Amino acid sequence: MISDIKKLLGEKSKKLIKPIALLMTDTLFNMFSYSMLYFVLLDLIQYELSFSKIKNYTIAMIVAFIARAIVNSIGYTGIQANGARAIGNMRISLGDHIRNINLGFFNKNSIGSLSNIMTSDLQNFETVLTHSTSDLIKTVLLSTYLLIITFFINFQLAIIQLLAVVIAMPIIFIGGRRATTIGKKKKEVMNEVISRMVEYLSGIQVFKAYNLVGEKFERLEKSFKDFKRESIRIEVAIVPFVLIFQVIVDLSFPILLLIATIKFGNGIIDKKEFLTFIIINIALTNVLRAFGAQYGVIRYFKLSSEKLLETYSQPEMSYKYEEINFENYNIEFNNVSFEYEKGRNIIKNVSFEAKEGTMTALVGPSGSGKSTIISLAARFWDVNKGAIKIGGKDIKNINPDSLLKNISMVFQDVYLLNDTIYNNIKLGNQNATKEQIIEVAKIANCHEFTQKLENKYDTIVGEGGSTLSGGEKQRISIARAILKDTPIILLDEATASLDADNEVEIRRAIKTLTLNKTILVIAHRLNTIKDANQIIVLNDGEIEEKGTHNQLIKNEKRYYNMYSKMEKSKNWVI
Numbered sequence: 001m002i003s004d005i006k007k008l009l010g011e012k013s014k015k016l017i018k019p020i021a022l023l024m025t026d027t028l029f030n031m032f033s034y035s036m037l038y039f040v041l042l043d044l045i046q047y048e049l050s051f052s053k054i055k056n057y058t059i060a061m062i063v064a065f066i067a068r069a070i071v072n073s074i075g076y077t078g079i080q081a082n083g084a085r086a087i088g089n090m091r092i093s094l095g096d097h098i099r100n101i102n103l104g105f106f107n108k109n110s111i112g113s114l115s116n117i118m119t120s121d122l123q124n125f126e127t128v129l130t131h132s133t134s135d136l137i138k139t140v141l142l143s144t145y146l147l148i149i150t151f152f153i154n155f156q157l158a159i160i161q162l163l164a165v166v167i168a169m170p171i172i173f174i175g176g177r178r179a180t181t182i183g184k185k186k187k188e189v190m191n192e193v194i195s196r197m198v199e200y201l202s203g204i205q206v207f208k209a210y211n212l213v214g215e216k217f218e219r220l221e222k223s224f225k226d227f228k229r230e231s232i233r234i235e236v237a238i239v240p241f242v243l244i245f246q247v248i249v250d251l252s253f254p255i256l257l258l259i260a261t262i263k264f265g266n267g268i269i270d271k272k273e274f275l276t277f278i279i280i281n282i283a284l285t286n287v288l289r290a291f292g293a294q295y296g297v298i299r300y301f302k303l304s305s306e307k308l309l310e311t312y313s314q315p316e317m318s319y320k321y322e323e324i325n326f327e328n329y330n331i332e333f334n335n336v337s338f339e340y341e342k343g344r345n346i347i348k349n350v351s352f353e354a355k356e357g358t359m360t361a362l363v364g365p366s367g368s369g370k371s372t373i374i375s376l377a378a379r380f381w382d383v384n385k386g387a388i389k390i391g392g393k394d395i396k397n398i399n400p401d402s403l404l405k406n407i408s409m410v411f412q413d414v415y416l417l418n419d420t421i422y423n424n425i426k427l428g429n430q431n432a433t434k435e436q437i438i439e440v441a442k443i444a445n446c447h448e449f450t451q452k453l454e455n456k457y458d459t460i461v462g463e464g465g466s467t468l469s470g471g472e473k474q475r476i477s478i479a480r481a482i483l484k485d486t487p488i489i490l491l492d493e494a495t496a497s498l499d500a501d502n503e504v505e506i507r508r509a510i511k512t513l514t515l516n517k518t519i520l521v522i523a524h525r526l527n528t529i530k531d532a533n534q535i536i537v538l539n540d541g542e543i544e545e546k547g548t549h550n551q552l553i554k555n556e557k558r559y560y561n562m563y564s565k566m567e568k569s570k571n572w573v574i
Contacts, residue, residue: 004305005133008125008312009086016086016129019078022071023134027142029068031283036061038279045271075134083129087122094118094308100316100400103380112194116187117311124304132298139291146284153277154269157260161281164252165288168245172292175241176299182237183300186230187307189223196223238296245292253285317382319399326391326406329356329487329518331377336386338376346372348541349386354534356487359519361529363559364538370522373538374490377520379403390488408481410510411492414473421450422457424476428483436483443512444479446472478510489514491521526563535559 006013036057043049095118098105106114147165150158257278264274331354338347347369354360362370375381376388379400387394395403408428416424425437437457441447449472453459461467461476468476481489491510523529530549537545537552537559544558552559 002133004302004309005129008090008305008308012082012086012089015082016079019075019082020134020137022075023079024138024141025071026068026075027138027145029064029071031142032064033061038275041275041279042272045275079134080130083126086129087126090125090308091118091122094122094311097312097314097316101314102317102382103375105314112191112196115194116191117307120190121304121307124301125308128298128301128305132294132301136291136294136298139287139294142287143284143291146280146287149280150277150284153273153280154260154263157256157263157277160256160259161252161284164248164255168248168288168292171241171248172245172295175238175245176295178241179234179238179296179299180303182230182234183303186227186234187303189226189230193223193227234300242292242296246289249285249288249292253281256281317379317400318396320397321402322399323402324393324398326393326487328391329406330354330389330391331360331488331518331520332387332389332392333373333376334387334389336376336383336388338372338381338383338385346541347376347383350538350541350543351386352534352536352543352546354518354520356518357516358533359514359521359529359531360534360536361521361523361532362536362538363523363526363529363562364544367540368538369541370538371492372541374409374492374520374522378407378409378490406486407488407490408484408486409490410474410477410481414470414477416461416468416473416476418460418462420455420458420460421446421453421476424461425479425483428480429485432483437479440479440482443482444475446475446479449475482512487517489517489519489521491519526559526566 005016009016040049040054040057043053098114143165147158147162150161260269260274260277263269264271269277333350333352336347336350337345339345350369350373352360362373364370372381376383377395379388379395379398382396387396389395390403390406417427422434422437425441426432428440429436438447441450441457450456450459459467461473491514521529521532523532523535529535532549534546535549535552536543537557539558545552545555547555553563
C-alpha cells in the first residue's frame, strides 16, 4: 500500500511523513500507561507504594496525556488536511487524465465502473491516507517493538510468544487474500448496480409505459440482490480468519501467564521479569487484535488504489504541438482505416478532402461509418492507418484541446447541464458577455421561447435538459455553437427527429451557424444536402461514390436509389 501511495501522490506523499511520524509517536505515549502500571504493581509487591509515589505517577500520566493530545491533534490535523488536499488534487488530475484518454476507454468501462473510480475508489483511497495506513503502521511497529522487548525479558517466553504470532499471521494473510478475491467481485457488482440505477432513472418514462417499475424491473432488482449477497459474503468470508487469528492471540496470553507463573514459582524469573513480561504481553495482545481487524480492511481498500493506478496507466492521446495556427481549414482524409476492436475495420481506406468554406455531406445506411468519420475528424479516436489533416497538418500531432478550439459540434442527441439556459449557452465561450449570449440566442431562435419562461435565461433546464422540448434543446445547442464561432462545423443533421415547425426554425439557425465554415454533415434527409459542395456515399466503411447531388443522380447508383425511395415516400399516407 505504501508503494501505491507513492505512485499515486508522487512527491506530495512526502507531506504525509510528518503527520504519520507524529501519530506513530503517540504509540510511545500509549506505552507510558503500561509503564506506570508496571511501577505501581512493582511497588505494591515490594510494599513500597505510597501516596507520594502515586501522586508522582499521576502527574507523569497527566503530562503524558497532554503530550499525547498535542501530538495527536497535530498529527491527525496534518494527515486529514494533507490527505483531503491530496485527494482534491487527484480528483482534478484524474478527471483531466480521463478526459485525454482515447474514447475506447469509455467503451470498455461501464458508467458504473467510471462512477466508482471517481467516487468510491477515491473515497476509499482517502480513508487509506487519513486513517488506515497510519493505524496499520502504528500497530506493526508497536507489535515489533513489544516483541523485541520480550526477548530482553526472557528468551524462552519470547520464543513461545513469537511462535503464537507466527502461527496466527498466515491465517490473517489468507483472510486478506480472501477479502481481495471477494472484494473484486463486490466491486463488479457495485458497478452493475450503479449502471442499472442510471439506466432505470434515464429510461423511467419507457419503463413506466411498459409497467416495468419497482420490482418488475428485474435488471435493477437483480443487481440489488447481487450487491446484497456480495456485501454479506465479504463480511462473512473474512470474519472466520479474523476470529481464528484473535483466538490464537488471546489464548497465547493465559498460556504464557501459566508458564511465567511456573517459572516465577521455580525461581527462574524474578518479580520484575514476571510483571514486565505480563504487562508487555497484555499490550501486545491488544495491539495484535487491532492489527487483525485493520489488515482485512486495508487489503480491500488496496483494490481501490490498484484501480486508480490502472486508470492512470491508460495512455493519454499523444501530440507534438500544444498550440497551432492553421493556414487554412481544409479537412483531408488520406487512406484512413479505423477499427474499434482488433480485426473489425469500421473505416476502410477512406480518402476525401473537404475544402475550406464548403459543405461535405456524409450519407449511407446505418453502420456505414458516418458517425465514426465525424468522431475521427474531432480526434475522439486516433486512426489505425492513414492520416487526417487540417490545413495540411496531421491532427495526431495536435493537442486535442487545441484542435477542438477550432471545431463546433451539433448532434441530434443534445445534452444540457442541470443549470440555467444562460450558462448552457455560455459553454460555447466562457468569456462571452450577456449581450453576446442574448444575440446568439436570437440568431438560434431560442430567445423567444426563453422570454416566455418565468425565470427567462435563469431558468434551470434540469439534468440533460429534461424540462425542455427536443426543439428547444436543439436551439440552445446551436446557440452555444454559434457563440463558440469556430471555422469547422461537425453536424449530425439536427432536424431528423423534429416536427415541421421546429425543423424550419432550426434550419434557419443552422444556416447562420454554418455560413462560410468548413462543414462535415451527416445527412439523414437527402433533400437537406442537395446544395452540398460534395456528397460522400458510404457503405460498410468504404466510399462507394462521391460528387454533387446532380452528379450522383446521373450515376444512378446507391445515392440515386436512396433519393428515389425518399421521393416516393413523400406520397405515403397513413
